[in-house]
Amino acid sequence: MAQIRDVAKLAAVSPATVSRAFSDPSKLSTTTLERVLAAAEELKYKPSSLAQLFREKRTNTVLVMVPDIANVLFARVVSGIERVAVENKFNLIVSDTGDDAAIESVGVEMVETYRADGVIQLGERPLDQLHHEGEHCAIPFVQAISADPRGRYPTVGIDDRSAAAMMAEHLLACGHRRIGVLAGLKDRLVTQERLAGIRDALAARELPFDETMVAYGPYSMAGGENSAMRLLSRERNVSALFCMSDEIAIGAIRAAHDLGFNLPNDLSISGFDNIEFGKYCTPPLTTVMQPAERIGEVAMIHMCDILRGHAVTGIHEMLSTELVVRASVREVG
Amino acid sequence: MAQIRDVAKLAAVSPATVSRAFSDPSKLSTTTLERVLAAAEELKYKPSSLAQLFREKRTNTVLVMVPDIANVLFARVVSGIERVAVENKFNLIVSDTGDDAAIESVGVEMVETYRADGVIQLGERPLDQLHHEGEHCAIPFVQAISADPRGRYPTVGIDDRSAAAMMAEHLLACGHRRIGVLAGLKDRLVTQERLAGIRDALAARELPFDETMVAYGPYSMAGGENSAMRLLSRERNVSALFCMSDEIAIGAIRAAHDLGFNLPNDLSISGFDNIEFGKYCTPPLTTVMQPAERIGEVAMIHMCDILRGHAVTGIHEMLSTELVVRASVREVG
DNA sequence: ACATTCAATACAACCGGTTTCATTGCAAGC
DNA sequence: GCTTGCAATGAAACCGGTTGTATTGAATGT
Known part of the structure; x- marks a missing residue:
């Protein structure tokens, strides 16, 4: 795979210029920009996300911990999360935790080791049970569906x-x-x-x-x-x-x-x-x-807010529910 | 978060020694190893995956493209993939493609941009429809469930x-x-x-x-x-x-x-x-x-093989099915 | 006593981008 | 004509680990 240096050489510019051609094209003169883009196109150059993310110290990835991915309700929540994630250019790492505290702890660690920027948890196990290092570093954390609304992180669910x-x-x-x-x-x-x-x-x-x-x-x-x-x-x-x-x-x-x-x-x-x-x-x-999908969407929206630096701590959203009357319940005398 | 240099300084060794303490402890003398581990523990040092992965040019991540994550059958396949992924220390990025070719193409691109090492696709759209750059670079690719067994990549499904x-x-x-x-x-x-x-x-x-x-x-x-x-x-x-x-x-x-x-x-x-x-x-x-879970497991096993360099090209596994006789079909006349 | 060998460790390059800071050159202002 | 200012670009540091190579020092053999 072609690298930024190859493109730079072909376009007879410095790597910095190639980098700018993608991140902020307005900084380049029209002629240079064209030359760089042509060179990139010719070499089929695509910047290495790995290098970019390493530089930025962000992963653009959110970990979703699901107790059971084969459960339809959870799957719908994930679906909602996914929709908002795509809109905001985030990737989703999905982990089926089997509702196991040890596996959830490992998940939370992924934030500390820069594998994910934050964690959305479907379930009610509070963060402090998963992360014992106290205030050492704040984990961007959102709880959805059967959340425990007593924590200091945002939760999204129903009443x-x-x-x-x-x-x-x-x-x-x-x-x-x-x-x-x-x-x-x-x-x-x-x-x-x-x-x-x-x-x-x-x-x-x-x-x-x-x-x-x-x-x-x-x-x-x-x-x-x-x-x-x-x-x-x-x-x-x-x-x-x-x-x-x-x-x-x-x-x-x-x-x-x-x-x-x-x-x-x-x-x-x-x-x-x-x-x-x-x-x-x-x-x-x-x-x-x-509203499972919506719960997922709102949870991910909060996560985006947190990751953009907007401190959302004590929000506990309760989305509205509805009685769905069908035939399995009957009036009796 | 503490870095390798901090640990090195505290243990009075070089960063290289700290690195080796984690990757190959046998290379260190017992006393040094202890000192390094103690320092790491004290600083709560965890190596940055981002830096490691960048160095290795691997992501330890496999992209799973699912037409609809809320579909129980697909969810079970993902569950099987997940199980094998965890065993082999891989992460799973799950993308709900809505069976859209454009979204699937973007997914395949994630391999080229080093966001994922390979792609497992649930569905039948052949790889060459998603990746037009020909032999430019080989995408580790496995198709599961409703696979098209005519491709040059492994497929796992049923007959x-x-x-x-x-x-x-x-x-x-x-x-x-x-x-x-x-x-x-x-x-x-x-x-x-x-x-x-x-x-x-x-x-x-x-x-x-x-x-x-x-x-x-x-x-x-x-x-x-x-x-x-x-x-x-x-x-x-x-x-x-x-x-x-x-x-x-x-x-x-x-x-x-x-x-x-x-x-x-x-x-x-x-x-x-x-x-x-x-x-x-x-x-x-x-x-x-x-056998949905098993199909997922086998697909991920193949992916692991490919990523370890074992070239698995033309394998088309057909797992066995079974007739499940219950009451909805009756004998007649 | 000196050469040889090997284990233990340090040094420094490297991965592929991004970004700061410096430099160049052209245009406008006085 | 000279200064000033700004746009365009390049050089080099940097992100935080890993690893090949060099170096040190102690143990072994003769």
């Missing part, structure tokens, strides 16, 4: 508590009183927030919350199927299931079918996230729309 | 033709004779291959192939729903639908439900890919298992 309350209220308004909850993993902030939302909705109607109606499990279809099996075989007269994700709901639908329930007549099921498959379930899933 | 034949034969063995085909986009190699497989299966039983029973459309749920609507309202006595992807099949199930079909009694539907959601469909989807 899980009120979104869950909205859905719970919808179930209550449909007349459901015996509502089972297929929750996600118990130790997750999201899970606790959504649970709090359900409590809020019940409290608003002065109804009691029954802890025994909650089954915890992974945020996955298999997890939902499993939890539903447990809950439905234990609690006979449940009329609705509040599932904390669409995947859990899809698993629950399978379990309910297998247990002989006629959906949605015998049992209402609600989801959370509004992934595309929900629309194609039988019955189509009533759920909460979470 | 779409015989996999489709296997599924078609299954439908025939179940007694289906009026089989509608919900095909993908007509101009895709995959589509044509799978169509050829269907023809093979019919020919093996000396049955005719009816072109009017094919509906083309995008490889998506909406596409499948649309195609199914068109085909089912036109062709009344179809007993089975061969769908070229699980997403198409899921759309078709929705359409069939909406048209009042009782599944699977009135109509059998088969998918292709074996995405996780298929198992949770109503009825659960009979499909062809495509």
Whole structure:
């Protein structure tokens, strides 16, 4: 591959002039500029990003840490991040962390070793658990989706508590009183927030919350199927299931079918996230729309701001959600 | 951030010694090594990847071009690539190309400008359409999933033709004779291959192939729903639908439900890919298992080989598929 | 005791751009 | 005509590591 010196020689100028021809053409006379560009074209010269980035001490790269890239919700967030990244000429290194703290730590280190300029994390693990060197150097960091809004870095997500309350209220308004909850993993902030939302909705109607109606499990279809099996075989007269994700709901639908329930007549099921498959379930899933792509976009916009030197510290954006009413939740007597 | 010179000064050695302490500790005496490591630790020194990579003229980074990162099948392939990448200390830059040739070209250019060492492409667009500079410089390139096996680069995928034949034969063995085909986009190699497989299966039983029973459309749920609507309202006595992807099949199930079909009694539907959601469909989807993660792994293994200098040119791996029999296809008459 | 050998380390060039500072030359102003 | 100012360009330092070569010094052999 041709180098800047080759071009300089062919155009009979100095390397500095060639460099300027690309970075700030207005500094060159028209004739020189033409000569340089012609020489570059002839040699098919392309500046080495590696050399440029080394000089600048920037990578123009943002690391995205995803707990599971094969999860559609996360994939949509990444898609949004990607869109804004392209617009701003950033590259994305994507790392599937499997939600492992050690792997996330290595990711954060990539900023210190100049492999990435910043990190966008999908998940709730706070930065200080990943980076023990204190104030040694500030890591440009943004958390998206199930963020922990107590950190000093920007977070982008939804108001899980009120979104869950909205859905719970919808179930209550449909007349459901015996509502089972297929929750996600118990130790997750999201899970606790959504649970709090359900409590809020019940409290608003002065109804009691029954802890025994909650089954915890992974945020996955298999997890939902499993939890539903447990809950439905234990609690006979449940009329609705509040599932904390669409995947859990899809698993629950399978379990309910297998247990002989006629959906949605015998049992209402609600989801959370509004992934595309929900629309194609039988019955189509009533759920909460979470603007996944937009969350990704906003997260990346914040990252761009930070990397441009605009200090965005305590911003915790909560994007708006929407109730998506489909057929899986029915009114009851 | 501390630099190598700082460490050298503190340990009272030359920068070269510090460098060797990390790259080849055996070259140092025990006492010096200890002193250097202690100094590095004290200053929290981490070598700048940017400087190292610039020196090496390598990026340790592979670009993965994905037509749509939010597609679960592609996401699983990326997941497999990622796994092998981590093992081999490679980073992954993921680019969502939207199946756009111009964006893919820019991606390939990243190798020329030293932003990536090689490119793994998920899709079938041949390299020579993306890189017109001929033999100017060889781009380490591997194609995965719906690869075009006529190129001079390695490809990893499945034998779409015989996999489709296997599924078609299954439908025939179940007694289906009026089989509608919900095909993908007509101009895709995959589509044509799978169509050829269907023809093979019919020919093996000396049955005719009816072109009017094919509906083309995008490889998506909406596409499948649309195609199914068109085909089912036109062709009344179809007993089975061969769908070229699980997403198409899921759309078709929705359409069939909406048209009042009782599944699977009135109509059998088969998918292709074996995405996780298929198992949770109503009825659960009979499909062809495509080893997506493994395809990603093998693709990345080839990429590692190439980048280590092992010239792997004409390898076209076809990983084995499996028929996944579930409830959406029924025996008839 | 002196030559030989080898391990341990230092020195300095190098990777390929960018950028500062210096220099040149031409045009405008007095 | 000489100074001043500015546009155009070149020379060289620099980014922070790695590595080939030179140097030192201690151990070994005769």
